[in-house]
Amino acid sequence: MKYSTGKETKRKIIETAFQLMADKGFDALSIDEIMKHIGRTKGSFYVHFKSKEEMLYELMRTRLDRGYGHMAAEIKEELSLDNCDVRAILEKVTAKIYASLGDDPLTWTATFYQLVIYSRKDETVREWLELNFNQWSEFLHIIVERGQELGQICSDMDTQTITNLLMGIVLGYEILYMLKPQVDMTEVLKIHDWLFVSKPSAE
């Protein structure tokens, strides 16, 4: 079993790097270590990636994307309905995002923040994060705007401010979760109780 498919090894490298990066960060992560984990030797790393950096870029694009882009079209359609329930939509979006973190959200979160930190020295990472971030921001902005239009979200605050508060609280809970893994991440949804004017009648 000395020779496996290229795809398979590549996938394993990214997956292992993703796991190890959570605790060690990108700099402290050595290629040797990754390759030992998957039972291959250092040299073969370069069959699959041009450099360690290039691997990070691929990791970030395939494993750390929150997928706002994919959701956008679908959600916009739902929002266009006359009788749409914005709170329900927002809850669905949140659920999807948390689901996208996979079965070990702590690792995902830690790796993601390792990337955020690493972005301070890497232009490519910085740009990708900004893009990601803006997509999220625009996406939330649309939802909040629609909510206000329909009178479901309070209008005594600026749309952008509400958007920022929502983004902030999600990011904040991720950090909270890293510092105290016993925190319940779904608790973040309680903020909706303040955000939405008419609370869901049946609850």
Next chain:
Amino acid sequence: MKYSTGKETKRKIIETAFQLMADKGFDALSIDEIMKHIGRTKGSFYVHFKSKEEMLYELMRTRLDRGYGHMAAEIKEELSLDNCDVRAILEKVTAKIYASLGDDPLTWTATFYQLVIYSRKDETVREWLELNFNQWSEFLHIIVERGQELGQICSDMDTQTITNLLMGIVLGYEILYMLKPQVDMTEVLKIHDWLFVSKPSAE
């Protein structure tokens, strides 16, 4: 100027490390680099610190403490007054904390999150962060509880949940600020509009 006082050099080392760490992180920060910055040679670092790690511990204790401990007594007294304005107190606390970040909050924030990330591989850092964190949590809890008691803060949500939401939003805005430095950090106070039942009359 070959021989300066130990205190002075030590202070300069910590200050430089604090600055450089914001962008590079602790691992990528080299002793050589720090010492070149302050016009001293590598070897003399070890006159002042037993190891790079030891320096980080001192940096964290002297430069990254949010100082909840110091505020506690004073705030508790204010809260015990019959006619105290909890919102004003909370705003004062927030202002003090932001003020404690110094004149370059972006650097402070970046360095702090570098530490959060680093805590994943360092027991001492992890413990210190946890302590810091718990102090903050308890501190906020006291304020929120008193606010609810006086009917100033909405009581339809669990005290601990509100505390978590407040902590989360502050942490979240720090990350937001790192990703987008143009974000106005004081905007985070808007959350009080939701939190407090009786909005300040003059607005």
Next chain:
Amino acid sequence: MKYSTGKETKRKIIETAFQLMADKGFDALSIDEIMKHIGRTKGSFYVHFKSKEEMLYELMRTRLDRGYGHMAAEIKEELSLDNCDVRAILEKVTAKIYASLGDDPLTWTATFYQLVIYSRKDETVREWLELNFNQWSEFLHIIVERGQELGQICSDMDTQTITNLLMGIVLGYEILYMLKPQVDMTEVLKIHDWLFVSKPSAE
């Protein structure tokens, strides 16, 4: 000749370290120096050894073993013969051991005593030396005992004492030799004139 076989380089490293250690000792021996001697760079040392210490262990096991273990079986058989000449056997053993030191016994001896000295700070080395030492001791004990049994070795002294004296004199001559290389190491065999009751008739 940039890429050689691992075995070859490893052998060269050990051989060079063995030579250099005689004069400098293990601590003062630098990896850089060894590698320069064999025309390779520092970094490649670690392809072959996990650490400098690990290299010493391998050096000691492959280059400093006196090989008592290997001789034991053969000698025991010779001793079991009714008419065996114990003095001849002992002389043969001594000759073999001196032969095992290679063509530069001074280097061997110096390196060996560098190891003896180093054993004071290294558990692994200490244990190996003790093992070696005990093998030698047991081995000699068997020979002396048989010599006494056959009346060839004087019986007015305790077997263990004679064994110790024999070991001591060999070790002592090695030190003597280090301090004064002009000393004739085979002179040590004269002790047999005292040890053996019936001197060889033909002398």
Next chain:
Amino acid sequence: MKYSTGKETKRKIIETAFQLMADKGFDALSIDEIMKHIGRTKGSFYVHFKSKEEMLYELMRTRLDRGYGHMAAEIKEELSLDNCDVRAILEKVTAKIYASLGDDPLTWTATFYQLVIYSRKDETVREWLELNFNQWSEFLHIIVERGQELGQICSDMDTQTITNLLMGIVLGYEILYMLKPQVDMTEVLKIHDWLFVSKPSAE
């Protein structure tokens, strides 16, 4: 008590170096460590010694001398007596030498062999050891010669060879003792049973 007598500090430095050198050797022994042991700081070492090497030379001359020089005159006189007992004299000499090692012979021995090893890179040490050695050699030679003259020591062996054997056995037992501290160093005297023709009547 910041300022003590120079003599006192100097003595303490040498004594501490003597102790520490037994285990660590001269190279691995740091000035910092010595000075910490005696409650002084690194810098003040140089008030007392020009360099680390200079300190070793003084250590060796004051703490590692076996004192053959001092004994010579006295012993020669004893030997000149018609009815002198050479065996008794030799035993007295041996006892004196062992006594000169102080109350911790293991430390003395280890330090001495650290010096022997170190002599391979230091001219001054090498010369001193050689001198010491020659003194011992000459000294023993005189005793053995007189023993043979008086018919007390066997004459079927060359005087110089016997001298070498005696020196060797003493050195060898020191090494033996380092490797196995449970060995009884006085056992070495048993060699006299072989050396002397007429065994002491009363034993």
Next chain:
DNA sequence: AATGAATGAGAATTCATTCAT
């Protein structure tokens, strides 16, 4: 696709020594 030897640039750390105080 994979191996593993080699590289070379740096990393942290140690340490004898100097020197102003």
Next chain:
DNA sequence: CATGAATGAATTCTCATTCAT
């Protein structure tokens, strides 16, 4: 006498990367 800050050279070790096989 003693201090302790500073130096600079040396040391072990790590690691991304290259390349012949």
